[in-house]
Amino acid sequence: MKKHSILLKLLMCAGVALMGFSAQADEVKGSAAAGNGKVWLCTGCxxxxDYRADYPYVYRVPMLGGQNAGYIATALSEYKKGERKHPTMRSIATSLSDQDMADIGEYYAAQTASSPNNPLK
Structure with a gap:
């Protein structure tokens, strides 16, 4: 009985691991070069x-240069789904595909203080 329990647990762990591999295979890979042409709207804010948006409330707008690419893509996805609440960001995010979000994330992740593409980041 104990052997069956251990075998069952091992099979369950293997199944979970395989599900993780298939999820990674479906993951979109971003391109900083492609993102360069997609961030034109982002730079406005x-x-x-030290920019502060005043609608719908006073909000300090973060600088994105150097942020983690996955974090940016996830944040955009959450705005698109309505999980994050900011009307302007939601309207922008709803126009983006998963590929756009990944590209924008990679673009900003590649930015440093000395990056020539967007010195204000």
């Missing part, structure tokens, strides 16, 4: 040092 996110490239202004």
């Amino acid at each position: 996110h490239s202004i040092p």
Whole structure:
């Protein structure tokens, strides 16, 4: 009986591991070069040092340069789904595909203080 229990647990762990591998295979890979042409709308707010949006409430707009690519893509996805609440970000995110979000994330992750593409990040 104990051998069957251990075998069952091993099979369950293997199944969970395989599900993780298949999820990674479906993951979209971003491109910083492609993202360069997609961030034009982002720079209107996110490239202004100490910018504060005043609608729907006073909100400090973060600089995105150097942020983790996955974090940015996930945040955009959450705005698109309505899980994050900001009307402007939601309207922008709803126009983006998963590939767009991954590309934008990679673009901003590649930015440093000395990056020539977007010195204000």
